Amino acid sequence: MTSIDHVDLNLLRVFQAIVEERGLTRAGERLALSQPAVSYSLGRLRSLFDDPLFIRTRSGMQPTPVALELTEIVGRALDTVREALRYAEHFDPATSTRTFRLSLSDAGEVAYLPVLCAALQKAAPRVKLVIEPLPVEEIEEALRSSRLDFAIGNLPALLSRTRHGLLFEEPYVCMTRERRGLPAGNSLKLEQFLAASHVQVRSLEHSHYTLDDALRAQGVGRNIALALPHFVAVPGVLAATDLFATLPHRLAHILNRGNAFRVYALPVHLPKAAVTMHWHEHFHEDEGNVWMRNLMIDILASFTKM
Template sequence: MTTLANMDLNLLRVFQAIAEEQSLTLAGERLHLSQPAVSYALRRLRAIFNDPLFIRTRTGMQPTPSALELAKPIARALQAVQDALSYAEQFEPSSTTRAFSLSMTDAAEMVFLPPLCEYMREQAPLARIHVEQVPKESIEEALRTGQLDFAIGHLPMLKSSTCHTLLFSETYVCLTRKRPGLPGHQALTVDEFMALSHVQVQSAESSHAQLDDIFRAHGLARPIALDIPHFSVLPSILARSDLAVTVPSRIARLFNANGQFAVYELPIAIPAVEVTLHWHQDFAGDIGSRWMRQAITDLLQDYGRQA
């Protein structure tokens, strides 16, 4: 019978590396082990679990059903050991050179990155922030494997598989260049809204992508004059045209810092969306991750209250 007393935890590291790399050679390179050493470890693992665990195929070492069942508890066990060891380490924000990986849309980058970078300059000047726009269907895996530390946005599909906290709720408004003849009241009527020519932003943000579904549900098909993939070019376009756009209220305030645009409430009720911070439970105990998570939460929750 195999127990902790006679179990080599390094064998579990080999199991995890093979499961993730699906290659003995790549697993060896990752662990700085020779291929014979990896093969020997795999033979020991097969004897311990009384199962082939990984089958060689044309596409790599494919896990058996037993290996698939073992993968999650082994990953949790290794992370628990790492978490225990990390308590002996000191994490000092002012001197850390750690890189933190975040996923967010271009709209979130425009709103969140300036205050976050200012905070990091003051509290962790040597740390690095790496931002990428990961497709929403790939975010959970990226968080689980450690490719990402955090994801920020309206990501309801992640709530069942990740740890998360609410940062703030967001509403939508309509933005257009100030000019004679515009309505003088705060909220547009349906006719006034439909009389405008609109910009449609094909954002990866799930809440923004649902806007047209909501408009159609109310029988409104916005007249679209321009489709663009990103938010960042909007101020220049709106300033030189009579186009209108429906955007998150914080984006509207950012664009309208000098007051050149008219900001209107929408003629229909658009449900407020929750902007959340997500991370994977396997890394929840990491000291540096906990510090960064708290920093983001405090900073952006406070930013949400001020907005």
């Protein structure tokens, strides 16, 4: 039996990174190691476990059956070590060089990221922020394993599985480019909404893609002319066409700062989009996690006044 006294525990970090990234180069980038250093560590891991562990294929480094069995065990071990080390860490935002990883949709990047970066630059100038959008189904495990520190968005599927807090709720509105012949007033009639051609946003990073389910539940169907994976392309598309887009009203407010668009209230009642922040139970009392949570809560509280 191999003694733990003779094992470099950093090898387990390399193992986990290769499992999750499926490549030596990407694993090295994640750990700030060169590819030769990762290859050397993989050689030591293979010798330690007497198994190839990973097989190079066209789709990346595929784990062997032994590696698959080790993945959960190594993950739990690293989680335990990280949790223990956090108790020894005093977080001082003025001097900390900690990296926080946040899953945020493209809509969140447009709406929240500028003010968050400005606040961090002032309060914690050496702290690094990494934005890593993940599909909803991957977020819980990423929070547990410290691949992510937080996730922010309209994420109802995570409410029963993570620590979370409601940041704000916001209604949906309908937006189109300013032009002649548009309906007067600030509201669309149902027949006008149905007659229009629409942009549909179906992102795996948040739950706005359920919008059409809510409309269909009220017997309302949209004429979808364009389906997009993200909100970021919406203003350019609307500026060049007569299409309408239904989106959260704060995002519409930000995209319409030049008053190039007309924003309407919807002719049907839809549930508000609840924007929540999520983190893992393991890190609920962590000083840095608590500080960063409070900072984001303070910043995003301003959005309730928009």
